[in-house]
Amino acid sequence: MAAALKMLRKMQDFNELNITDSVIERFGATPNPRLKQLVSRLAAHLHEYVREVEPSFEEWLYAIQFLTRTGQLCGGGRQEFILLSDVLGISMLVDAVNHSRPDAATETTVLGPFYVEGAPLLEDGADMSPGMPGEPLYIEGRVIGSGGTPLEGARVDLWHCDKDGFYDVQHADLAASTGRGRLRAGAHGKFRVRTTMPVPYPIPYDGPVGELLTATARHPWRPAHVHFMIAHPGYETLVTHLFASDSAYLESDAVFGVKASLIQNYVRHEQGPMPDGTPVAGAWRHLAFEFTLKPQG
Amino acid sequence: MAAALKMLRKMQDFNELNITDSVIERFGATPNPRLKQLVSRLAAHLHEYVREVEPSFEEWLYAIQFLTRTGQLCGGGRQEFILLSDVLGISMLVDAVNHSRPDAATETTVLGPFYVEGAPLLEDGADMSPGMPGEPLYIEGRVIGSGGTPLEGARVDLWHCDKDGFYDVQHADLAASTGRGRLRAGAHGKFRVRTTMPVPYPIPYDGPVGELLTATARHPWRPAHVHFMIAHPGYETLVTHLFASDSAYLESDAVFGVKASLIQNYVRHEQGPMPDGTPVAGAWRHLAFEFTLKPQG
Numbered sequence: 332m333a334a335a336l337k338m339l340r341k342m343q344d345f346n347e348l349n350i351t352d353s354v355i356e357r358f359g360a361t362p363n364p365r366l367k368q369l370v371s372r373l374a375a376h377l378h379e380y381v382r383e384v385e386p387s388f389e390e391w392l393y394a395i396q397f398l399t400r401t402g403q404l405c406g407g408g409r410q411e412f413i414l415l416s417d418v419l420g421i422s423m424l425v426d427a428v429n430h431s432r433p434d435a436a437t438e439t440t441v442l443g444p445f446y447v448e449g450a451p452l453l454e455d456g457a458d459m460s461p462g463m464p465g466e467p468l469y470i471e472g473r474v475i476g477s478g479g480t481p482l483e484g485a486r487v488d489l490w491h492c493d494k495d496g497f498y499d500v501q502h503a504d505l506a507a508s509t510g511r512g513r514l515r516a517g518a519h520g521k522f523r524v525r526t527t528m529p530v531p532y533p534i535p536y537d538g539p540v541g542e543l544l545t546a547t548a549r550h551p552w553r554p555a556h557v558h559f560m561i562a563h564p565g566y567e568t569l570v571t572h573l574f575a576s577d578s579a580y581l582e583s584d585a586v587f588g589v590k591a592s593l594i595q596n597y598v599r600h601e602q603g604p605m606p607d608g609t610p611v612a613g614a615w616r617h618l619a620f621e622f623t624l625k626p627q628g
Numbered sequence: 629m630a631a632a633l634k635m636l637r638k639m640q641d642f643n644e645l646n647i648t649d650s651v652i653e654r655f656g657a658t659p660n661p662r663l664k665q666l667v668s669r670l671a672a673h674l675h676e677y678v679r680e681v682e683p684s685f686e687e688w689l690y691a692i693q694f695l696t697r698t699g700q701l702c703g704g705g706r707q708e709f710i711l712l713s714d715v716l717g718i719s720m721l722v723d724a725v726n727h728s729r730p731d732a733a734t735e736t737t738v739l740g741p742f743y744v745e746g747a748p749l750l751e752d753g754a755d756m757s758p759g760m761p762g763e764p765l766y767i768e769g770r771v772i773g774s775g776g777t778p779l780e781g782a783r784v785d786l787w788h789c790d791k792d793g794f795y796d797v798q799h800a801d802l803a804a805s806t807g808r809g810r811l812r813a814g815a816h817g818k819f820r821v822r823t824t825m826p827v828p829y830p831i832p833y834d835g836p837v838g839e840l841l842t843a844t845a846r847h848p849w850r851p852a853h854v855h856f857m858i859a860h861p862g863y864e865t866l867v868t869h870l871f872a873s874d875s876a877y878l879e880s881d882a883v884f885g886v887k888a889s890l891i892q893n894y895v896r897h898e899q900g901p902m903p904d905g906t907p908v909a910g911a912w913r914h915l916a917f918e919f920t921l922k923p924q925g
Binding site: 345346347350351353354357358360361362363366367368369370372373374376377378379380381382383384385386387388390391395398399400401402403405406410412413416419420421422423424425426427428429442543546547548549583587 | 647650655657659665673674675681687688695696710713722726739843886
């Protein structure tokens with residue numbers, strides 16, 4: 332037994348260099364090759380980080396507790412891990428590595444934590460925020476394929492914050508969804524919808540991600556924008572925002588979501604009516620944009 | 629405005645290479661230099677990983693949901709993020725970068741998720757698992773400083789699993805703690821305690837970490853061990869395990885916690901009494917170990 336134990340002792344001595352190889356070796360039997368790559372390389376990169384910064388036990392425990400609190404805050408309208416991914420620029424980077432844009436296609440950006448599946452289906456031209464206070468906004472869109480083909484029937488989801496900077500899901504007491512809707516592009520790939528003008532807003536900063544921003548002297552603000560998700564058979568689903576060119580924070584979006592081609596003029600008109608004849612008391616905005624989808628594969 | 633917008637557009641174009649610099653720059657005003665290093669380098673290493681493996685949107689979302697579920701399983705006797713850190717070898721690596729062992733000091737290993745603060749204080753020689761079934765175990769320890777000074781009064785926490793492989797905190801219905809205790813080293817730095825023999829056990833595998841192990845064809849088992857945390861003013865607190873040299877899984881501990889010097893003979897005796905005269909019906913084990921603490925600073 333002494334010899335066997337001696338051999339075992341020799342085999343077992345992990346140190347800060349060889350433990351990474353041991354972990355990667357332990358993942359060696361993973362049946363799915365993609366999963367094997369994802370977990371092995373994750374361990375390798377995290378180990379590199381630990382070797383470089385040499386966290387103390389207390390710093391490691393703080394990280395454990397930070398991640399725990401981040402998970403425990405998720406639920407209902409809140410997804411704190413997406414926020415964490417967003418403020419570290421990871422969401423935008425994942426977007427970037429997945430979307431090498433062909434010249435013609437509309438650029439993509441992050442999904443964000445406020446998308447909701449199964450939004451109400453609206454008629455073309457409907458008001459998706461009835462009774463909601465704020466500057467009226469008229470959105471006219473056209474959906475085409477990168478070859479120029481109008482994509483009639485494309486499914487368009489759109490969502491944005493209210494005049495106080497909150498999404499409907501952040502209001503616990505809200506009965507119906509508002510500032511949010513789904514519609515189908517009609518003839519020539521066109522769609523129209525009425526709503527209210529979004530404003531810059533802070534991402535939720537009363538949780539761990541807010542602590543991180545505060546401790547690193549970063550602000551939580553995003554420039555004013557409307558989210559779009561546009562899907563059509565045979566095309567890659569487009570997830571993007573359109574940012575108002577006169578908004579604050581275009582240069583310092585807390586989640587790094589701004590791309591130049593997505594900054595658009597939400598044209599201000601001093602009086603109505605809107606293009607569809609809807610009367611307006613006072614100023615309103617007009618956003619027109621052509622969304623170009625990329626063929627699949 | 630056209631010129632300003634053009635300039636802004638030029639500034640804003642993040643791509644998969646320059647976004648990392650933008651994120652690091654955004655952390656540039658962090659007042660605490662250590663935090664600045666920790667967050668900037670974390671972003672840099674995570675971005676490297678993303679650029680290397682190019683996760684799809686679905687893989688990213690799976691990761692978000694995995695981390696969320698990991699956080700939400702924490703609470704009570706469960707710390708799933710520590711388990712995740714453990715099975716990725718990160719806990720052991722953090723331990724390694726913090727403990728360059730001087731020749732004489734006892735080697736350290738992971739804390740694990742089952743440590744509980746404020747364990748009951750026992751008299752020297754007490755039974756810390758009264759009435760608990762299992763092979764009786766007599767532990768004799770001695771605590772010294774690396775110069776050889778006996779550390780009388782050292783605080784010794786110890787904890788281990790029961791004969792079925794569960795810690796007391798994993799039993800929802802347990803009234804008092806068992807397999808767990810705290811005592812003070814007496815004259816010559818010596819302490820003694822009676823308990824039961826631990827067995828190999830699987831780390832909890834009914835959660836996200838278990839899914840990860842299953843998907844990567846890894847087993848969740850740890851070799852039989854007793855945990856120790858030993859503290860004395862003027863010395864670094866020692867966190868370690870002692871592994872039974874006849875246990876299974878010494879070569880494939882799910883959390884990479886085994887070090888050669890921590891593999892010890894839990895000597896088996898066919899009959900009693902124990903060294904303190906306690907009668908035993910049948911076989912029992914005897915573990916004797918000298919713990920050497922490293923001076924602070």
